[in-house]
Amino acid sequence: MDKKVALQDKKVSRRSLVKTAGLGAAAVATGIASPVSLAATKKVNMGFIYVGPRDDFGYNQAHFEGKSGVAGLNWVKAFDEEKVPESIEVEKTMESMIQLDGASILFPTSFGYFDPHILKLAPKYPQVTFLHCGGLWDSTKHPTNVGSYFGYIDEAVYLSGIVAGHMSKTGKLGYIAAIPIPQVLRNINAFTLGAQSVNPDITTNVVFTGGWALPVKEAEAANSMVDQGIDVLTCHVDSPKVVIETAEKRGIYSCGYHTDNSPLAPKGFLTGAEWNWSSVYAMYAEKIAKEEPIPNLVRGGLAEGIVKATPYGPAVTDAAKSEADAVKAKLMEGGFAIFKGPIKDNKGNVVIPEGKSHGQTDIWLESMDWLVEGVIG
């Protein structure tokens, strides 16, 4: 009997604890002086959630580097959790960050966190801002305390394509991608268009592995591609480490993705597309501290400093460098359109007619479901 009573006590106390924690978080967000914010300066509590390990040379490391960037600010308290699956697990993580850590802003960074997990929690915690990395937020459908931020990394990928086009001798490029979603297809297209701007006959072979982290399949795909005469390889998977290392082992060129991959391939590394999230996270933190409204949609490319190109590897020729640098300057200036007609897809249909061009901010590009002519896959 005694045991039962004790258990009941525990339950009650835990529930009330959760309640007070929730109230505490609400107080912080609405600006009422709570015990937490009575400290010398008001701290902004930011929670980051990654789907994979934070040191994988990839997507998650890019976000972790962004988090580390803001964590250095003395008025920010940043905490994170890695390897959170895109399931009910992420809801638990978000709730515990809100209730126990007092998060006022959450960054669940993986694509699959958004629907249904963020959409389920957002109405429940209206005082918390949920910012999702990707292009899924829609002002007509989704709650206002949710938003999305993303970078036009295809600008940097386009530059990689130009360098790859210059360096390829066989005219065959390889792309190892996880799954065919718009962001991935846009990168494949940008890479191919970049290369074709140098040599219109260049083709890109694509292998979809079917998952974000399948090292054996990625290595197998890389080997098969090299066997097919591909001599520049790049990828869009969570961790580029296996792909870039396999390319180096087989003695071909590679272009990085997500972070600076040059240490993985000292000989064959050309350049790469990197994220620079710390600038975005610092911007959000500042807005919260000044109690300014938080924008629901944040986008930007090279010019805004959200993405950057990795410094060239030793193999890159001067001709490739100068052309890529010239296009980079144009992209920084603005007005340069990567997706400019006439563009045909790889089934022969005209997707962008002559004379029409889609600028980077065009939302139409974010629902891309086609691959340009010259992409095999």
Next chain:
Amino acid sequence: MSETDIGVWGVLIAVLGGAIRVGTPFLFVSLGECLTEKSGRVNLGLEGNLVMGAMSAYAISYYTGSPWLGVLGAGCSGLILGLIHGLLCQNPKVNHIAVGIALMIFGTGLAFFLGKPFIQPTAPHLPAVSLGFWSDSPVLRAALEINALFFVGLALVPAIYFMLKNTKWGLMIRVVGESADAARALGYRIQLIRLLTTMAGGFLAAIGGAYLSLYYPGSWNEGLSSGQGLMAVALVIFARWNPIYCLYASLLFGAAAALGPALQAVGISWGYYLFNAAPYFLTLMIMIMTSSAKQNLAGMPGEFTR
């Protein structure tokens, strides 16, 4: 040669090369499990051994600079996990399936925890033997770059087969696996024999892990195994507890895993989810085709039906 010719040959070469590249870890794990199961015990925890082995091999190779020391260290980690499994299963009324699952989770969890600092650095790799020196084709040469560990596995196949069939130790293991009562009547120390085969099985499975992290794909990360240890355990049933069939089955699974990426690389873009599922589909088909309601699988240790 026209371009399509290279393409078709490319697929064939990639699949053959892949059979060896992808199949080697399957070979080690299935040989280990074969040995353990022959003594009448199932160790489902070999996935944990594989991941733990991959992590320890990478870490040791990174610190000492010697990949072979890494392989040895991986083996020792497997030995310890096998020892835990064996000791736990010695207690009365302990379910070895449940212990195996617990150890699988323990092994992978421990490897993830201890492996954090080794995701980024690059460790020295195991050497490969070039069997393609006679060919001018770089494609063939690359496919015939065969890792030394594969030859170790290849040598182990007849050795284990011979040991089980023709030696006194092999007889002891088989008796223990076929009928514990008979083994007891003969005065064999059942628990000790099972403990030793579980440890040996764990050792081999962890070496399969070392192959993953030190040769192919050749780096340590948390998605490295993605269930290969579990598939290898199923493969033993498919191979009818025969080490020679284990070799064939491993190569077949390796080839099936290589098929999807190879076809996509030549530009066959339809149905890649189906090709990627080929190994699993293959397992199901073979299981259905060989199953029978009337009799046990040939070669199955008798203790499993008790």
